[in-house]
Amino acid sequence: MHAVRLHAFGPADNLTYERTDAPVPGPGQVRIAVAAAGVHLVDTTLRSGDPNGPYALPPLPAVPGREVAGTVDALGEGTDPRWLGRRVVAHLGAAVPGGGYAELAVTDADRLHEIPEGLHDDQAIAMIGTGRTALGILGFTDLTPDDVVIVTAAAGGVGSLLVQYARNAGATVIGLAGGPDKVRHVSALGADIALDYNKSDWVEKARTALWGKDATVVFDGVGGTAARSAVSLLGRGGLHLVFGWSAQGITGGGPLELPPGWLAERGITSRGVLGPAMLERFGGGQVGLRRLEEESLARAAAGAVVPAVQRFPLAEAAEAHRALETRGTVGKVVLIP
Structure with missing residues (x-):
């Protein structure tokens, strides 16, 4: 089979598309003929060899990737035979290497979800990891009109x-993105106000559009100066919920640090919502994550949300990494074998 392997930590060009041995499922496992594999920003951190990332660095050579969708084509000993031939999606877990950037991948059967009718493989990939994260973040709020x-x-x-x-909850939504193409995409998603946070006047435009009304929640995946400006629009009792800092490494980027005294004076709560905080809120461990995965897939299948997906051929995984690192992607990045 073909897979993307990493032989040495470093730049995206270190990802090589090559032939390798097909994996064999062990007891209680299945093998999936991969139709789509997810790419995450944390994959770029692991590839670079950054020792300060959220996960331990993998032994090399490694096949990255922790999310796959496709058809079960082989079973390990003791695995329920009803899985054979089913269209499935699975998050392979936090262990590294994950093995997802490949034509064939192995995982435990208890990680599988059957893909709902009408949901494409790449959409299922978007919902199994990124989708569960979005639902988990929403669980820290109770949005209303x-x-x-x-x-x-x-x-x-x-x-x-x-x-x-x-928008489904009836809230007024200000969507921020970098660059005109992304701003148009955000507007098409249904944001009431779509603005380019690279423009110096976006805060003034937001205040004008809101007619003096304060923001109540900031969902922050950027950090840095953009996040600081967004928080300035929060009123008393507002929430600043942090799920990332994609501006890391650029001028004014990195996690936003807000002094406790400043927050207390304004009655604003700022907190990170990933990792232990989310696990604790949703029952802990794999049980809570699986519940979020099931609900996320069901909502997409019902048409409540439509995941945005940007596809790259599996052989161009290095290009996908470069695009992610330069913030040149829209939606969930997916590799297609």
Whole structure:
């Protein structure tokens, strides 16, 4: 089979498309003929060899990737035979290497979800990881038509779903993105106000459009100066919910640090919502994550949200990484074998 392998940590060009041995499922496992594989920003951190990332670096050579969708083509010993031939999607877990950037991938059967009728493989990929994250973030709020929501990375995989969920709740949505193409995409998603956070006047435009009304929630996936400006629009009692800082590495980027005294004076709550915070809120461990995965897939299948997907051929995984690192993508990045 073909797979994308990493032989040495470093730039995206270190990802090579090559032939390798097909994996064999063990007891309780299945093998999936991969139709789509998810790419995550954390994959670029692992590839670069950054020791300060959220996961331990993998032993090399490694096949990256933690999300796959496709058809079960082989079973391990003791695996329920009813899985054979089914269209499935699975998050392969936090263990590295994941093995998803390949034509064939192996995972435990208890990680599988059957793909709902009418949902494409790449859409299922968007919902199994990114989708569950978006739902988990929403769980820290109870949005109503009285809310004014700012989404700072509104053209990204998570952000594009948050825009749609907030609109479904009747909230007024300000979607922020970098560049005119992304701003047009955010507007098409249904944001009431779509603005380019690279423009110096976006805060003034937002205030004018809101007719003096304060924001109540900031969903922050960017960090840095854009996030600081978004928080300045929050009124008393507002929420600043952090799910990333994609502006890391650029001028004014990185996680937004807000002094506790400043927050207390304005009655604003700022908190990170990923990792342990989300696990604790949704029952902990794989059980809670699986519940979010099931609900996320069901909502997409019902048409409540439409995940945005940007596709790259599997052989061009390096290009997909470069596009992610330069913030040149829209929606969830997916590799197609």
